[in-house]
Amino acid sequence: MKPVQLVVVGSIGLDTIETPHAKKNEILGGSVSYACASASFFVPTGMVGVVGTDFPEPCVDVYRHFGINLDGLQKCHGKTFRWSGIYEQDMNNRRTLATELNVLETFMPELPDDYTRAPFLFLANIAPQLQLHVLSQVKSPKFVAADTMDLWINIAPNPLRDVIAAVDLLTLNESEARLLAGEKNLVRAAKKILEWGPKYVIIKKGEHGAMLFSENDVFVVPAYPLEQVFDPTGAGDTFAGGLMGALSEWGHVNEAALCKAMGYGSVVASFGVEDFSLGRLQKLSRTEINHRFAAFKRLTHFDAVEVR
């Protein structure tokens, strides 16, 4: 097996999801599932996460299908993390119905030795204390990104600030950026967060795309337009996983690379929402990603061809 270039830590869950189209019970989810599957199209990816003894073997097979390195996957006594939510009128608003932490409550992520030398690290959404614990184990990574959510902004602001201070890139969604910075305008919110340490901030806006901020620059990418969104769960993790996968494949990071990687992240995320769980990604090929990336370029570069 090729050495792991990107390590991702995050949650693994069995999700029960209701959308206006359908309801699904206990399907494979969690930030690290989406992020690793997405990144695996670009680079050998190692997963750090925990499942309970009830975790279905077919779900492990799904991970294997993507070629994800599972040396960092722990199986602990107890039940796997569960989340259930409902998307009401539209796909932009969801409501959490229930959360059972189960094995996540006592999870202590330990990195296999070769993971500690991986050049790229993505701290996907999980408690900031666990993100810090993983961060402390890696040896001189080239680039570290972290994602978070409103829950940690509300209940663990101090460890979260430590994470933010220690990473190169923070990704979070629109309402989380406003909540974290206490600032309605996204440009000003991002500038405030940049002052806390990271070199880059990416604000994810779902169907409206994403924005990248650095000290002196802003970059904006729309979302790939879709006629039908079956399930937006995990879209942000898929986006970030694809972005980190692309960066890891290229092996270095600068603004041009980040912009292009946002394009790849958007494209993989646009496939991801076409089905529940990892259903669409399981059928996806790198060729399809490359084709949609080319199409995405045509449909967003407003001055790519000469007007005549």
Place this chain on the structure above:
Amino acid sequence: MKPVQLVVVGSIGLDTIETPHAKKNEILGGSVSYACASASFFVPTGMVGVVGTDFPEPCVDVYRHFGINLDGLQKCHGKTFRWSGIYEQDMNNRRTLATELNVLETFMPELPDDYTRAPFLFLANIAPQLQLHVLSQVKSPKFVAADTMDLWINIAPNPLRDVIAAVDLLTLNESEARLLAGEKNLVRAAKKILEWGPKYVIIKKGEHGAMLFSENDVFVVPAYPLEQVFDPTGAGDTFAGGLMGALSEWGHVNEAALCKAMGYGSVVASFGVEDFSLGRLQKLSRTEINHRFAAFKRLTHFDAVEVR
């Protein structure tokens, strides 16, 4: 004076606007004011509209400042149209407080003879019956666009459908597209509207940019990111005016031209919202537009430079 290349019909109003930043009384507004001012940076533009005898002369001077051809501006006995609205918590939601149609109620737009030969026509937001009346007076225009609003969708659906069937391009905002098509998903909503006649549909999404739809293609442009939006009133009209101005300057329309014109429309609109009424546009130069257009390209073309 150079012959008018673009004719715009729409409303002229004295707006009373309250935002979280300030309140302004009876400032110059209306769809044709914003659209003509914006288009005037690109091409000789003729205005078709009506004001009352109370219309302040300094407002006419504002139109003259932009070099707008005012042969189609009528002054009628009575009061000028008035609108007042408030932007609450954020700049994306506004509430109309009062509307007084006044001279708009009996307005019958008559085109000066040379306007009838203009190659480009923009039917900015006004009653669809009036849009049709203007349309009936032009001789073989090259390209006709129309804008509308929720009010006409609700109270004048049939004349509006006649407008939609007769134009090349319909522009409308996100919620209006959903309302008009009876369809939540914007891609499907646009496809439905395209079936009613126009070759192109543009859905304006405010701070999230705009989408262009044709029979087989979709094109997406984000909005130019701003730290501070003083007053979003008229942003959609400014966008459409800049877009039509750019197309008129080039003299022909195809998808590449429309995409690039959306870039120009976005840029002029991004200046427009930096102050109330036409305040910012009055100080704007074509050089500033070109500079921001170049910057906008850099900050949205995610694969414009090679990653190394």
